[in-house]
Amino acid sequence: MKCGALFSGIGGFCLGFEQAGFSTAWAVEVNEHAATTYSQNLPHVRLLTKSVLDVSVSGDALEPVDVLHAGFPCQSFSQAGERRGFEDDRGKLFYEIIRLINEFGPNKPKVLVLENAPFLRYGEGGAWFLELQRAIRKAGYWFRPENSCELTANELTPLPQQRTRLFMVALSMDAFRSGRFEFPAEKDKNPKDMRKYIDFDGHAEDEYYLPTENRYFKMISSSVTDRECLYQLRKYEVRAKEPGVCPTLTANMGLGGHNVPFIMNSRGLRKLTEYECLSLQGFPEKFIFPDDVPRAKRYIQVGNAVTVPVAHLLAEKVRIRLAEEGL
Template identity: 30%
Template sequence: MAEWQTAEQVAQTTGVPVATLRRWGKSSLVKTQRSTRGTRLYQPHEVATVRAKLAGEPDDTRYRVLLGNGRERPEQVLPPAETLPVTCIDLFAGAGGTALGFHNAGFRHGLLSEFDPAAAATLRENSERLGLGWNIAEGDVRRLDFSGLRADVIQAGFPCQAFSYAGKSMGFEDTRGTLFFEFARAIEQVRPAVAVGENVRGLEKHDGGRTLTTMLNTLDELGYRVAYRILRAQYLDVPQKRERLIMIAVRKDLDAPILFPQERDYLISLRQALDGVPESPGQRYPEKKRRVMELVPEGGNWRDLPEGVAREFMGGSWTLPGGRTGMARRMAWDEPCLTLTCAPAQKQTERCHPSETRPLTVREYARIQTFPDAWDFQGNLAQQYRQIGNAVPVNLGYHVARCVLAMLGAVPRTDDMLEA
């Protein structure tokens, strides 16, 4: 079992300053956990490995790129297994991140539902060109009748909405009027063996945790055992610090464990992810902003600007509390990228290229989300950024899908699958 120590203890044995350790932990560059007293703990061997990597020392193992079949290009999604006789329905499919991950794991898709016209066009274009054979239903999911459909799995990245609780039992009926209800309605009508829900990690504490409780109670009421985990994509073959809440439900009449992927002991750096990335369109800074961003070093932010420049650039945000570390933020080559947003040049969540003074391009965005270079995005530039930024990373979807396949007995369970 890995040894966990306080920042002060690890600093003594590794020579990494406490302040640096806390920065690495906050940015998820190293794993941390809380002690029973609330103190953040670190693993000395992990810290030493990251220090070696950042110092350019050889024989680093933490940053290995292991994407299957010995391939070492992180932009290449995990290789498709042979297609298995296991079917899936994907709701709120977006640009296809989860669907492609499930496809690469071996799933066959019976239906993908997507409301946004540009994202639906992306699904159609890639399905036709790459021969995926997906049936894409564009439009309002509330108009779909699932009663005649059958599938082993239903997957949905439903939007998080507030519910009303006054005088109610916090069950299936309480979700009416929300898009989660459409996920639940599909489950009720199709009765899949497994259902997978995905959302932002903030769902766990949304409305004091009551929103998530309502969802879990709903799945229980529908006849499913359910568990959830917050998965960190940066430890699952994704070059991005991105956390997602994944809930997995299995029908109560089935004797199957609920499995989640175990986090790996390596990361993929932005340098690895963007190696050989194709040229593509991207946003550009206005000249005034470009001159400001030119002053920010690799991995830096507004704190690295001269005070007068920073005050003018930040405007009213200058007096706000908190670190505001997303402002004037330039990415670092030797770390995973920060979480991608729907646009790379938003003032509060800047995603500037590590060495060029410009926002990340569309294809760079796609690499970071582990879409293959052959995956085309439809719509205008803003719509393409939004589709990629909203997507579940393909490789994260792959790892979840392999666990679901093991739950169904379609593939062997492996040591890197953890029972809930």
């Protein structure tokens, strides 16, 4: 079974689906730094480094795929953002997904998998979600509110990251007799071992440590009560997570050192490294950042990524549903 990826980022969705036995035929990513990281780690995939606005099925000779997945831009749908929805240029990129589906004609993907911010379901009193539902149905897919679900990483997987995202699965009316779909629901009840992902005792390079003269150092360090916990600065307030829990890793980590979660060790107060963050997103150990990708861009890429084990669980459910229809 083959997948295509729009807004692929560094490949979280692609890796999750490949772990479930799917192959990735092609991917589209406009950001050059993210595309560089993607190509370094998924060299077997045909990657188009261009805006989805400039992609066409015929012009780019896109191979028909069974599944199309897309984590389309969430800034305009986020509760923490400007909440402009489909009025924002980034929000309008959703319609490019629909355009490309239509361009495939009778060869359109059997399954459409989308990812975005949970607030998309509630914005404008539910109008955003109704518009999304209308567009997907018009494209020839089964899609009801039951085809969307909020999935939380530390509830469903061994990962300690407390990250909740909205996933939506639409099934082609040409391929499926109904839109029935079962989302991952089995809870991971094992204790979360933060030390699998974070080196609490080791010493990272100097640039990861907050200088003692930094204005945030005293604020954060004075709040540290447990060296097995993570601490985060949010709007001049220090938030401590309970042991075994990592806060949501966001793209804002690339905007400044104080946006990255901190730990305190014998050497001082340091932010998590980009590789620790990558691990907390479930990327495999062999996944690497190219040397020419700046550290700030690496943090942004991690924060924008789809959590790999969550994508894997969802992909397994998609595979089962396809098999039920004999596809």
